[in-house]
Amino acid sequence: MSNGLKSAVLHTAVVVGFLLLQYVLPEYHLLSVTRIMLLAVFAMGFNLLFGYTGLLSLGHAMFFSAGMYGAGLSVYHLGWSVPTAFIFGILCGALLGFLIGLIALRTTGVAFMIVTLMFAKVTYLVIVYFTQYTRGDEGLVMPAESRSFDLFGMHFSLTDSVTRYNLALGLLALTMFIVFLLVRGRFGRSLIAIRENESRTKMLGYNTFFIKLKALTVSAALSALSGSAYALMFAYIGSSFANIQYSIDPLLYSLLGGAGTILGPVFGTFTMFYLIDIASEYTSAYLLVTGIVLVILVLYFPRGVFGAIRQNFCRWLP
Amino acid sequence: MDFGPFLFLATLEGLVQAAVLCLTALGLSLVFGVMRVVNVAHGEFYMLGAVLAYWVTSWLAGSPAIGFALALLIAPLLVGVIAYLSEKLVLRRLGYDPEATIVATIGILYILQQSALLTFGPDARPVEPPFYFRVEFPWFGYSGYKLIVVAAAAVLLALAWFVITRTRLGLIMRATQFDRQTAQNYGIDVNRVYALVFAAGAAFAAIAAVLIVPIQQAHYLMGGDPLLLAFIVVIIGGLGSVRGTLLAALLIGLSDGILSVFFSPTLAKMVSTTLVALVLVFKPEGLFGHRSRL
Numbered sequence: 299m300s301n302g303l304k305s306a307v308l309h310t311a312v313v314v315g316f317l318l319l320q321y322v323l324p325e326y327h328l329l330s331v332t333r334i335m336l337l338a339v340f341a342m343g344f345n346l347l348f349g350y351t352g353l354l355s356l357g358h359a360m361f362f363s364a365g366m367y368g369a370g371l372s373v374y375h376l377g378w379s380v381p382t383a384f385i386f387g388i389l390c391g392a393l394l395g396f397l398i399g400l401i402a403l404r405t406t407g408v409a410f411m412i413v414t415l416m417f418a419k420v421t422y423l424v425i426v427y428f429t430q431y432t433r434g435d436e437g438l439v440m441p442a443e444s445r446s447f448d449l450f451g452m453h454f455s456l457t458d459s460v461t462r463y464n465l466a467l468g469l470l471a472l473t474m475f476i477v478f479l480l481v482r483g484r485f486g487r488s489l490i491a492i493r494e495n496e497s498r499t500k501m502l503g504y505n506t507f508f509i510k511l512k513a514l515t516v517s518a519a520l521s522a523l524s525g526s527a528y529a530l531m532f533a534y535i536g537s538s539f540a541n542i543q544y545s546i547d548p549l550l551y552s553l554l555g556g557a558g559t560i561l562g563p564v565f566g567t568f569t570m571f572y573l574i575d576i577a578s579e580y581t582s583a584y585l586l587v588t589g590i591v592l593v594i595l596v597l598y599f600p601r602g603v604f605g606a607i608r609q610n611f612c613r614w615l616p
Numbered sequence: 617m618d619f620g621p622f623l624f625l626a627t628l629e630g631l632v633q634a635a636v637l638c639l640t641a642l643g644l645s646l647v648f649g650v651m652r653v654v655n656v657a658h659g660e661f662y663m664l665g666a667v668l669a670y671w672v673t674s675w676l677a678g679s680p681a682i683g684f685a686l687a688l689l690i691a692p693l694l695v696g697v698i699a700y701l702s703e704k705l706v707l708r709r710l711g712y713d714p715e716a717t718i719v720a721t722i723g724i725l726y727i728l729q730q731s732a733l734l735t736f737g738p739d740a741r742p743v744e745p746p747f748y749f750r751v752e753f754p755w756f757g758y759s760g761y762k763l764i765v766v767a768a769a770a771v772l773l774a775l776a777w778f779v780i781t782r783t784r785l786g787l788i789m790r791a792t793q794f795d796r797q798t799a800q801n802y803g804i805d806v807n808r809v810y811a812l813v814f815a816a817g818a819a820f821a822a823i824a825a826v827l828i829v830p831i832q833q834a835h836y837l838m839g840g841d842p843l844l845l846a847f848i849v850v851i852i853g854g855l856g857s858v859r860g861t862l863l864a865a866l867l868i869g870l871s872d873g874i875l876s877v878f879f880s881p882t883l884a885k886m887v888s889t890t891l892v893a894l895v896l897v898f899k900p901e902g903l904f905g906h907r908s909r910l
Binding site for chain 2: 354401402404405407408409411412413416417419423426427546549581584588589590592596597600
């Protein structure tokens with residue numbers, strides 16, 4: 299089997315696995331896995347920039363919340379239909395990613411991390427400042443009309459947990475497919491070239507600034523896709539989703555699962571979500587888990603689970 | 617109140633802010649300057665300082681002045697020890713790689729913050745000031761304690777300045793900052809310098825917190841704002857330049873204090889954060905950008 303075929307089979311198997319999971323999961327876990335799949339999309343978007351391009355952003359919450367508020371506000375205030383608002387949310391994120399990229403990509407390394415952190419803070423403050431439209435921390439609950447929509451002659455009800463699960467799964471599969479195509483193609487190889495040695499890539503005649511800008515825009519669009527879907531499916535938007543916490547989470551998911559792999563962020567999201575879920579049953583200080591896992595990963599396990607698998611067993615893993 | 621006295625009051629408030637900010641930012645700047653480590657957990661060392669001050673003063677319920685004096689000694693010491701340990705157990709093992717250390721300090725941030733939540737609880741708790749007296753200006757009375765905070769910060773900064781520029785210890789520190797390898801060749805134990813600088817940086821944050829806690833109350837989430845402000849100051853002042861840091865702290869603290877009296881604090885924060893991000897992008901050497909080392 300060729301490497302491309304092998305990884306195509308593996309990723310299809312993962313999607314089929316999620317598809318079958320819905321028949322065995324009880325209601326509570328059905329909801330959890332729906333959230334996990336959407337957050338995994340976020341993590342995959344983040345990982346495109348972090349794992350493949352080598353740019354560590356500490357502000358991806360701004361793209362997530364751009365999608366969330368782009369979709370949520372247009373439904374709430376303008377009464378847009380769900381599919382239109384969904385697309386609009388993604389466009390908001392992509393545009394924000396493009397603009398932030400124009401400025402922030404002039405820096406590298408630590409400065410890039412701090413600049414993205416600060417822009418994310420500004421985004422959060424903007425949401426809080428325009429509290430008459432966003433209701434700030436308290437947030438907005440989407441109106442009842444937006445809980446269902448018709449598309450391609452089919453009716454979707456967003457209050458039905460099975461529908462939500464399958465829509466989220468569809469988005470997860472789509473994202474996996476997009477990232478798979480991107481990283482296996484020319485574009486992906488140029489990203490990895492930048493990660494490994496930017497000056498050499500530049501010397502070979504690539505416009506690295508433009509490639510990085512493209513990567514950041516796609517990464518932001520995927521993060522916004524996740525935020526947009528999150529707002530519409532769970533009918534709530536609030537400023538807590540723009541918090542620094544939501545910038546750290548995708549980093550944690552990617553590190554745990556393995557930065558620079560496709561399945562890593564999915565695995566990482568799944569594991570961390572349930573770890574936090576279990577910890578929060580015992581203590582209100584459940585974020586302690588986040589801190590401990592981060593320190594352990596960075597000290598002893600910097601490649602993450604799938605990074606280690608790729609290094610030791612399957613070199614073909616994309 | 618007329619505009620003049622009002623502005624004077626706002627300036628006083630700004631001065632208190634600036635004093636505390638100077639101490640906090642100096643710690644962050646020292647660590648970045650000497651070790652090239654961006655310490656995201658710096659705000660949590662500040663928070664720990666305040667929480668420890670609460671504990672020390674509540675154990676010694678008798679006289680607030682004695683309790684406070686003890687807190688001023690014990691809190692920075694304990695925070696310094698915690699920082700020393702985290703440097704030794706985590707940062708050193710990462711070889712001070714810039715990206716890895718940022719991720720690690722984010723982890724440390726959560727560990728410290730959530731441990732405080734576990735032990736100290738989610739409520740804000742007040743610490744009594746060591747003494748009460750009011751300074752009467754012609755237009756209004758002002759808390760004498762706040763003025764003492766400014767004075768104390770000034771004395772501490774002068775002390776730090778003296779140590780850095782006039783003593784052997786300071787010379788060793790500057791040598792390490794200038795060139796790690798050469799310093800090592802001259803027999804300087806660089807690892808020890810790093811550990812001490814990291815501990816000292818954290819201790820500065822803790823001192824700042826102990827000074828401010830009678831005015832602000834201790835809370836487990838209180839590390840966020842000073843961290844952001846300290847970042848801003850260190851960037852504006854030019855990363856790692858102590859003189860720039862102090863100038864910037866004075867500027868930012870004063871203007872932040874004055875602006876938030878006149879405008880919405882959210883708007884003020886929004887504008888200042890954007891401006892600072894732009895400074896970092898377009899003028900990374902900072903506004904006081906002589907590339908001097910210390």
